[in-house]
Amino acid sequence: MLKKLRRLGPPLLMLTPSLILVGVFVYGLIAANFSTSFTDNHTAAQATGQEPAAFVWFTNYFDLLASEDFQHSLMNLVLYTLVFLAGTMVMGFLWAWMLDKPVKGEGLFRSVYLFPMAVSFIASGVVWRWLLNSNQDEQASGLNRLFQMVGLDFLQNNWWNNVTFGIIAIAVPAIWQLSGYVMALFLAGFRGIPDELREAARVDGASEWKLYRYVLFPQLSPVALSALIIIGHMSLKAFDLIMSISKPANYQTKVPAVDMYVFKSSFDYANAAAVGSILLIIVALVIVPYLIRTNREEKR
Amino acid sequence: MRVNRRMTATVATAAVLGLTLAACGGDTGGEGGGEGGGSQVEVFTWWAAGSEKAGLDALVGEFENQHPDIEFVNGAVAGGAGSAAKDLLQTRLQAQDPPDTFQAHAGMELQDYIDAAQIEDVSDLYDEFGLTDAFPADLVDRLSTEDGAIYSVPSNVHRANVVWANPTVLEENDIDPEAQYADLDAWIADLEKLEAAGVTPLSVGTTWTQVHLLETVLLAGLGAEAYTGLWDGSTDWEGDEVTSALEDFETLMNFTNDDRDGLDWPEATQMVIDGNAAFNVMGDWAVAAFEEQDKELGTDFTATPVPGTDGTFDFLADSFTLPVGAPDAEGAKAWLETVGSLEGQVAFNKAKGSIPARTDADPAEFSEYQQGAIESFANDTIVSSLAHGAATPVATLNAFSDATSKFTTGASDLAGYQSELAAAAAG
Numbered sequence: 001m002l003k004k005l006r007r008l009g010p011p012l013l014m015l016t017p018s019l020i021l022v023g024v025f026v027y028g029l030i031a032a033n034f035s036t037s038f039t040d041n042h043t044a045a046q047a048t049g050q051e052p053a054a055f056v057w058f059t060n061y062f063d064l065l066a067s068e069d070f071q072h073s074l075m076n077l078v079l080y081t082l083v084f085l086a087g088t089m090v091m092g093f094l095w096a097w098m099l100d101k102p103v104k105g106e107g108l109f110r111s112v113y114l115f116p117m118a119v120s121f122i123a124s125g126v127v128w129r130w131l132l133n134s135n136q137d138e139q140a141s142g143l144n145r146l147f148q149m150v151g152l153d154f155l156q157n158n159w160w161n162n163v164t165f166g167i168i169a170i171a172v173p174a175i176w177q178l179s180g181y182v183m184a185l186f187l188a189g190f191r192g193i194p195d196e197l198r199e200a201a202r203v204d205g206a207s208e209w210k211l212y213r214y215v216l217f218p219q220l221s222p223v224a225l226s227a228l229i230i231i232g233h234m235s236l237k238a239f240d241l242i243m244s245i246s247k248p249a250n251y252q253t254k255v256p257a258v259d260m261y262v263f264k265s266s267f268d269y270a271n272a273a274a275v276g277s278i279l280l281i282i283v284a285l286v287i288v289p290y291l292i293r294t295n296r297e298e299k300r
Numbered sequence: 301m302r303v304n305r306r307m308t309a310t311v312a313t314a315a316v317l318g319l320t321l322a323a324c325g326g327d328t329g330g331e332g333g334g335e336g337g338g339s340q341v342e343v344f345t346w347w348a349a350g351s352e353k354a355g356l357d358a359l360v361g362e363f364e365n366q367h368p369d370i371e372f373v374n375g376a377v378a379g380g381a382g383s384a385a386k387d388l389l390q391t392r393l394q395a396q397d398p399p400d401t402f403q404a405h406a407g408m409e410l411q412d413y414i415d416a417a418q419i420e421d422v423s424d425l426y427d428e429f430g431l432t433d434a435f436p437a438d439l440v441d442r443l444s445t446e447d448g449a450i451y452s453v454p455s456n457v458h459r460a461n462v463v464w465a466n467p468t469v470l471e472e473n474d475i476d477p478e479a480q481y482a483d484l485d486a487w488i489a490d491l492e493k494l495e496a497a498g499v500t501p502l503s504v505g506t507t508w509t510q511v512h513l514l515e516t517v518l519l520a521g522l523g524a525e526a527y528t529g530l531w532d533g534s535t536d537w538e539g540d541e542v543t544s545a546l547e548d549f550e551t552l553m554n555f556t557n558d559d560r561d562g563l564d565w566p567e568a569t570q571m572v573i574d575g576n577a578a579f580n581v582m583g584d585w586a587v588a589a590f591e592e593q594d595k596e597l598g599t600d601f602t603a604t605p606v607p608g609t610d611g612t613f614d615f616l617a618d619s620f621t622l623p624v625g626a627p628d629a630e631g632a633k634a635w636l637e638t639v640g641s642l643e644g645q646v647a648f649n650k651a652k653g654s655i656p657a658r659t660d661a662d663p664a665e666f667s668e669y670q671q672g673a674i675e676s677f678a679n680d681t682i683v684s685s686l687a688h689g690a691a692t693p694v695a696t697l698n699a700f701s702d703a704t705s706k707f708t709t710g711a712s713d714l715a716g717y718q719s720e721l722a723a724a725a726a727g
């Protein structure tokens with residue numbers, strides 16, 4: 001017993017601070033969030049305990065999911081995620097594929113593509129708000145003006161001010177910022193494939209397409225999955241870029257994270273917590289299977 | 301090795317202890333400031349730049365004259381027209397770490413803090429400082445809750461129902477800049493002329509400026525009495541009068557710039573200053589934007605009440621509060637005394653461009669625009685602004701904003717908009 005304590009004691013003691021921190025500030029707060037979301041704590045008075053808050057279980061969730069406005073937010077989130085994912089994966093893969101061939105100045109291009117990631121969403125959002133100005137024709141500025149200058153007038157549009165698809169315009173800067181990161185992931189994936197594999201495939205008479213289809217893509221799939229998960233969960237948490245380009249009250253660019261913010265500033269803590277829980281569940285649906293999978297692979 | 305292990309254990313224990321202490325220490329943190337009988341006062345505002353900062357500096361100057369023994373601590377938080385400050389304030393009040401006094405719009409916006417028992421009734425200070433007689437009776441009425449309590453001291457008053465126009469643009473399009481429009485219809489006729497000539501007739505910005513426009517249109521369409529009735533339930537939101545006012549609002553929104561949702565008020569007002577738009581409806585803080593660019597009232601720009609609202613003063617006011625559990629309540633009271641004093645109000649408003657809430661200030665000390673506003677404030681019917689927190693609590697205003705944004709981006713029709721507004725007003 002004493003021996004066991006000797007052996008386990010010091011490591012356990014070392015781990016305790018971080019266990020406590022994570023326990024309180026991550027899992028404790030998640031629990032607090034869920035318990036708030038099950039109450040009818042919708043006013044400032046209830047938030048400070050001046051008036052009682054009752055337990056209402058899932059009422060807030062049902063009300064939210066039934067409301068047209070929240071459905072619009074969820075729809076925006078889905079659109080944004082799809083476009084953001086597709087955009088970064090395609091651009092990232094193309095760049096990595098091109099840089100994988102021996103090119104002059106590879107280091108330069110790699111930095112050029114990776115640099116946008118170093119800019120914060122808030123800062124780039126300020127510039128993109130100007131680029132994505134929705135004025136057209138005579139008053140146009142930003143990208144719409146550029147389209148006019150190169151004679152592509154028909155491409156002018158009102159960007160993020162379209163009520164249904166406006167959110168896709170916000171995905172453009174997000175793609176611009178994170179494609180370089182996906183490129184870096186894929187490039188590492190390409191470099192990790194031994195040359196012998198390609199040579200062996202060529203010796204066996206595989207065409208270039210077959211080489212990619214049957215040799216390279218399978219080798220890249222773990223990288224692609226990681227990239228999908230990382231970009232996907234970033235997309236679900238999208239908030240800062242939207243706040244920076246648009247405004248929290250703008251209906252056309254609402255997503256659940258923005259709703260959460262507006263609820264919170266209206267002293268409606270129960271609904272804010274409910275939106276937070278819904279977001280957490282959506283992210284968990286994406287992340288948990290991935291974690292289980294990697295865990296299994298590591299054990300193998 | 302032995303030493304190392306002991307050290308590891310000590311460090312780990314210290315870390316655990318530190319955490320525990322930090323967890324226990326949360327409640328006792330805010331009590332240090334009160335020692336020494338009013339040594340300092342932390343004033344929490346969102347006045348961090350421009351004419352607002354100049355106003356605050358002038359007020360602080362006066363405060364130091366009146367209370368040289370109290371140190372002023374600037375708790376200004378910049379960003380988002382006050383939204384960043386309000387978020388931080390919400391957090392601090394929730395954590396029971398209030399500043400000594402904070403800025404808030406007077407009126408219903410205070411209701412949440414009152415309900416949450418986060419601010420104190422200051423009506424006894426009104427008696428002590430003689431403020432009840434210094435402020436107009438209409439204003440004191442609007443500041444008082446039903447049981448006669450007053451929770452803040454206003455520092456200044458702004459008017460929301462003002463149209464700013466660029467006379468040069470109007471003359472170029474054969475419109476008389478001196479014209480006094482009797483109602484919205486007459487104004488809309490001229491806006492149509494401008495639209496046909498290819499000028500942006502009316503500039504507007506993001507959602508809150510659209511709500512601001514909406515409130516002036518409601519005021520014009522319903523008149524002062526029925527407009528006030530919207531906030532106490534005596535006017536029916538589903539009624540025909542509201543419908544026709546909303547139709548006017550829809551018409552006006554059709555005359556506005558396409559990029560509105562990306563602009564805040566300075567950019568929208570700038571369109572009028574630069575001659576890119578003819579009219580802009582904005583509160584009278586906009587006068588600072590014109591004056592900063594050396595524009596002359598009358599020749600370079602005009603300021604008139606929104607058509608159909610002549611004779612009413614759509615008011616909003618900044619005010620200061622006394623939070624429950626303020627670390628230095630004496631300092632806060634001293635600050636409120638300066639805020640309410642004649643000298644404080646004159647110094648502050650001369651610099652900020654708003655007008656004093658007190659009626660005994662000498663108009664001759666102020667600019668031409670302010671003199672006009674002071675006269676209107678004294679004579680007109682006073683109504684409360686929606687967009688600036690005087691008429692409704694924050695949650696209601698947010699619901700109005702959401703419904704308005706939904707309507708102006710085209711996601712709801714007029715009937716849907718009206719019923720959403722009715723639902724928002726019902727709470």
